[in-house]
Amino acid sequence: MSALAARRRHPLATALIVVLGLLVTGVAYAAVMPSTADASTSTASADDIEEGRKLFLANCSTCHGIDAEGRNEAPSLIGVGAASVDFQVGTGRMPLAMSGPQAPEAPVRLSDEQTSQLSAYVASLGAGPAIPSEEAIDPAQGDVSKGAMVFRTNCAMCHNAAGSRGALTRGKFAPPLTDVEPKYIYEAMVTGPQSMPVFPDQTITPDQKRDVIAFLSTINEAPDPGGMSLGRLGPVTEGLVAWVLGLTVLIGFAVWLGAKSS
Amino acid sequence: MSTTSPLEKAGATTGNWLDERVGASKVVKGFSRKIFPDHWSFMLGEVALYSFVILLLSGTFLTFWFVPSAGETTYTGPYAPLAGQHVSEAFNSTLHLSFEVRGGLLMRQIHHWAALVFVVSIIVHMFRIFFTGAFRKPRELNWVIGMLLAILALIEGFLGYSMIDDLLSGNGLRIAQAIVLGIPVVGSYVSFFLFGGEFPGEAFVPRFFVLHVLLIPAIMLMLITIHLILVVVHKHTQYPGPGRTNNNVVGFPLFPIYTAKAGGFFFIVFGVIALMGALFQINPVWIYGPYDPSPIGAGAQPDFYMGFLDGAVRIMPGFVEFEIFGHTVSPNIFIPTLVVPGLMVTPALLYPWIEQWITGDKREHHLLDRPRNAPTRTALGVMAITLYVLLWISGGNDIVATHLHLSINDITYFMRVGVFVLPALAYVITKRICIGLQRKDREKVLHGRETGRVFRTEEGEVFELHAPLSAHDRWLLVGFDAPEPAQALSATDAAGVRRPGGRLEKLRQKISKFYFEDRVAPVTPAELASAHHHGDHEEVTAGEGSKPAVGSGH
Numbered sequence: 179m180s181a182l183a184a185r186r187r188h189p190l191a192t193a194l195i196v197v198l199g200l201l202v203t204g205v206a207y208a209a210v211m212p213s214t215a216d217a218s219t220s221t222a223s224a225d226d227i228e229e230g231r232k233l234f235l236a237n238c239s240t241c242h243g244i245d246a247e248g249r250n251e252a253p254s255l256i257g258v259g260a261a262s263v264d265f266q267v268g269t270g271r272m273p274l275a276m277s278g279p280q281a282p283e284a285p286v287r288l289s290d291e292q293t294s295q296l297s298a299y300v301a302s303l304g305a306g307p308a309i310p311s312e313e314a315i316d317p318a319q320g321d322v323s324k325g326a327m328v329f330r331t332n333c334a335m336c337h338n339a340a341g342s343r344g345a346l347t348r349g350k351f352a353p354p355l356t357d358v359e360p361k362y363i364y365e366a367m368v369t370g371p372q373s374m375p376v377f378p379d380q381t382i383t384p385d386q387k388r389d390v391i392a393f394l395s396t397i398n399e400a401p402d403p404g405g406m407s408l409g410r411l412g413p414v415t416e417g418l419v420a421w422v423l424g425l426t427v428l429i430g431f432a433v434w435l436g437a438k439s440s
Numbered sequence: 441m442s443t444t445s446p447l448e449k450a451g452a453t454t455g456n457w458l459d460e461r462v463g464a465s466k467v468v469k470g471f472s473r474k475i476f477p478d479h480w481s482f483m484l485g486e487v488a489l490y491s492f493v494i495l496l497l498s499g500t501f502l503t504f505w506f507v508p509s510a511g512e513t514t515y516t517g518p519y520a521p522l523a524g525q526h527v528s529e530a531f532n533s534t535l536h537l538s539f540e541v542r543g544g545l546l547m548r549q550i551h552h553w554a555a556l557v558f559v560v561s562i563i564v565h566m567f568r569i570f571f572t573g574a575f576r577k578p579r580e581l582n583w584v585i586g587m588l589l590a591i592l593a594l595i596e597g598f599l600g601y602s603m604i605d606d607l608l609s610g611n612g613l614r615i616a617q618a619i620v621l622g623i624p625v626v627g628s629y630v631s632f633f634l635f636g637g638e639f640p641g642e643a644f645v646p647r648f649f650v651l652h653v654l655l656i657p658a659i660m661l662m663l664i665t666i667h668l669i670l671v672v673v674h675k676h677t678q679y680p681g682p683g684r685t686n687n688n689v690v691g692f693p694l695f696p697i698y699t700a701k702a703g704g705f706f707f708i709v710f711g712v713i714a715l716m717g718a719l720f721q722i723n724p725v726w727i728y729g730p731y732d733p734s735p736i737g738a739g740a741q742p743d744f745y746m747g748f749l750d751g752a753v754r755i756m757p758g759f760v761e762f763e764i765f766g767h768t769v770s771p772n773i774f775i776p777t778l779v780v781p782g783l784m785v786t787p788a789l790l791y792p793w794i795e796q797w798i799t800g801d802k803r804e805h806h807l808l809d810r811p812r813n814a815p816t817r818t819a820l821g822v823m824a825i826t827l828y829v830l831l832w833i834s835g836g837n838d839i840v841a842t843h844l845h846l847s848i849n850d851i852t853y854f855m856r857v858g859v860f861v862l863p864a865l866a867y868v869i870t871k872r873i874c875i876g877l878q879r880k881d882r883e884k885v886l887h888g889r890e891t892g893r894v895f896r897t898e899e900g901e902v903f904e905l906h907a908p909l910s911a912h913d914r915w916l917l918v919g920f921d922a923p924e925p926a927q928a929l930s931a932t933d934a935a936g937v938r939r940p941g942g943r944l945e946k947l948r949q950k951i952s953k954f955y956f957e958d959r960v961a962p963v964t965p966a967e968l969a970s971a972h973h974h975g976d977h978e979e980v981t982a983g984e985g986s987k988p989a990v991g992s993g994h
Contacts, residue, residue, distance in 0.1 A: 279847070322520045322521050322523070323520065323521055323522060323523040323524055323525055325521075326521040326522065326525070326729065327525065330607065330729050330732075330735045330737075331734065331735045334607075334735060334736070334737040334738065335735065335736050335737065335738055336738050337738060338737055338738040338739045339607065339608070339727050339728045339729065339737035339738075339739075340724075340727045342739070343738075343739075343842050344738025344739055344838060344842065345738070345837070345838035345839075345841040345842045345848045346848075347847075347848060347849060348847045348848070348849050349841070349845070349846065349847035349848075349850075351841070351842050352738065393521055396520060396521055397521060397727065402721045402724065403538070403539070403545060403721070404545055404549055404720070404721030404722065404724060405549070405718060405719045405720050405721045406719060406720050406721060407721055407724075408720060408721060408722075410724070410727060411739055411839060412608065412737075412739050412740070412741055413608075413723075413741045413742060413743045413744060413747075414739070414741050414744075414747075414836040414839045415839075416556065416720075416722050416723070416743070416744070417556065417743065417744025417745075417747065418744075419716070419720055420553065420556035420557055420560050420716075420744065421560055421744070423716070424553070424556065424557045424560060424712065424713075424716060425557075425560050425561070425564065427712050428487050428557070428561070428708075428709060428712055429480065429484075429564075431705070431708045431709075431712070432480040432481075432483040432484070432486075432487070432705070433480040435480070435483065435701055435704070435705055435708075436478050436479050436480035436481075436482070436483065437480070
């Protein structure tokens with residue numbers, strides 16, 4: 179103890195304490211915080227990864243770079259995970275045909291097998307969110323009401339209360355969620371494509387994500403009890419119907435009545 | 441028939457009984473012989489009246505189930521996406537009404553569609569009154585009453601959909617509170633007074649309910665009664681035509697023609713609104729969810745009639761907000777929501793007197809103007825409508841952006857300039873169209889209508905035959921007033937004393953010049969005679985050739 183005490187004013191003592199402090203904090207943080215990267219349970223074979231690399235070079239490297247580190251507008255793909263590739267390529271958003279405010283949903287260009295090979299390759303570049311399991315996205319296992327609450331608080335501000343789409347700045351938009359596969363909803367939440375923020379498991383737990391999926395599939399399948407939904411867009415379309423349809427029909431009747439006797 | 445049927449006898453007895461007690465025969469006699477002219481545009485106000493009746497009827501049904509309380513409860517009804525959530529009594533009862541009461545949803549939708557049709561028909565009715573000059577003496581007061589009714593209808597509608605306490609209307613309510621807070625100095629006090637404390641609190645639901653079902657409908661009912669009594673007192677206006685003067689009304693009596701027509705029209709309006717209620721979903725509050733001040737949905741719009749206010753807020757630049765002595769002043773809210781509507785409503789309210797002052801016309805007017813014959817008024821009206829519509833579109837800028845694939849920022853920038861430029865442009869274009877139409881009318885009167893028969897003389901001259909108008913058609917085109925700009929009076933009178941009100945008079949002359957400088961005068965008999973002389977000559981020349989004879993109509 180005395181040896182330590184004697185050196186407590188050593189010039190390097192401060193530096194040592196700082197290093198120790200950082201080390202302890204870092205280790206404690208890693209231990210306490212759940213890792214977001216633990217999901218990349220790669221079961222892909224080396225062949226798949228190799229095929230994926232070829233696909234990547236042919237379809238993606240023009241923008242994302244041969245090393246997938248990103249160029250100009252195109253982001254780095256290291257650490258985006260298989261989920262990101264599966265979402266972007268599986269919904270036809272990538273490979274991007276033309277740059278614009280954001281990548282729109284488009285006809286899918288790669289086959290399911292090619293998409294999974296590409297996912298495997300990108301996942302091999304760095305750990306990232308994996309493609310969710312069937313169970314994680316099963317609407318039947320979710321709580322619709324809880325999902326509605328999560329959706330209302332986190333998603334409705336951009337996607338609209340019924341998920342019918344919403345405008346963002348400068349031509350960007352939150353696309354409609356009316357016809358999206360549960361897998362892609364989940365992947366979008368964990369990867370945050372385009373302008374969408376990432377909703378990691380700390381913000382919205384995997385159970386809550388499944389609840390959201392359950393809510394969306396419920397309201398998408400549910401009929402509109404009041405009649406035609408008018409796009410579930412709210413008062414704008416309602417006003418339009420009142421003016422265009424209601425007024426036209428009533429004026430039509432008024433003209434008929436006014437012309438009847440005179 | 442010598443014997444009266446039992447039915448006739450019963451009718452006579454009842455009539456007699458009523459007559460002896462309330463003097464019904466005088467009223468019935470007076471009313472049943474009331475003459476109304478026939479035109480579809482005179483029925484727009486009727487649509488508003490009938491939708492108001494439908495609102496009263498369907499609204500009464502809704503009050504049987506609606507619980508006007510913001511007290512918290514748990515939703516236990518059949519709609520799964522809300523199961524077990526904390527909602528207010530008001531929201532809960534609305535869902536109960538929609539999903540568990542037989543016919544409840546239909547009634548709610550009829551009520552809401554009737555409200556939209558009510559406001560739409562009020563607005564269109566107002567257009568008709570304005571563009572035909574039906575607001576002129578002696579109907580100025582009725583114009584003001586109509587305006588008040590329109591404003592009350594907006595407030596009534598807003599209160600009605602806000603008291604359901606759903607997320608969408610709650611977001612709108614928050615904006616309404618922001619408007620109140622934006623009033624300089626007193627804003628926060630007024631907000632605390634209105635909401636009984638901090639927003640949103642629990643007081644607003646019962647308060648809005650009483651205002652919505654009792655106070656405002658009562659005021660509206662009273663104003664509608666006065667509105668209709670005045671229509672009877674003034675007698676109905678009519679479009680100009682042969683036999684129609686400022687001193688008569690050409691049309692059909694209330695009984696039996698209009699009793700049947702108006703009665704039938706009520707059921708038509710009811711039918712159309714009921715069909716809308718049955719076919720189109722409106723205000724699906726179960727999708728929006730219960731109100732909670734933290735979340736908001738994209739595409740949060742008010743009902744269409746509030747849209748112009750929302751639009752004004754959306755395009756207002758935010759940088760005008762400033763701080764003074766530690767207090768925030770928010771002209772960015774105050775200007776679009778209070779100053780702009782004030783500037784739109786005040787001139788509209790005062791318009792009958794403004795026009796009267798400019799023209800100096802104190803005569804009674806029972807014959808309507810054709811819109812083209814009052815070019816400046818028509819152009820000003822179209823200008824106002826253009827501004828309203830632009831603000832309205834701005835209120836739906838996000839829906840416009842997503843559905844037309846535009847940038848919401850571009851729409852906002854466009855509208856910021858557009859609300860100043862486009863109404864002015866609309867003014868100029870409308871005025872030119874009106875004057876063009878007047879010139880065409882003049883041409884028609886002087887030279888007859890084009891027959892579409894083109895002839896070529898042997899010399900190679902090509903011309904189209906014109907057929908003169910019938911006296912009936914001609915009267916429509918020449919029987920209007922075209923005031924000239926007010927003549928400038930010298931600033932001093934004959935004795936060299938400054939004329940009182942000289943400055944105001946100068947302003948009046950300026951506006952009068954603005955109004956009537958570009959004018960097309962109606963054809964005078966003298967002009968017509970000389971033109972006819974010329975026309976006859978042409979026809980004779982035409983008749984000299986080997987072409988088929990053309991009926992000259994003389």
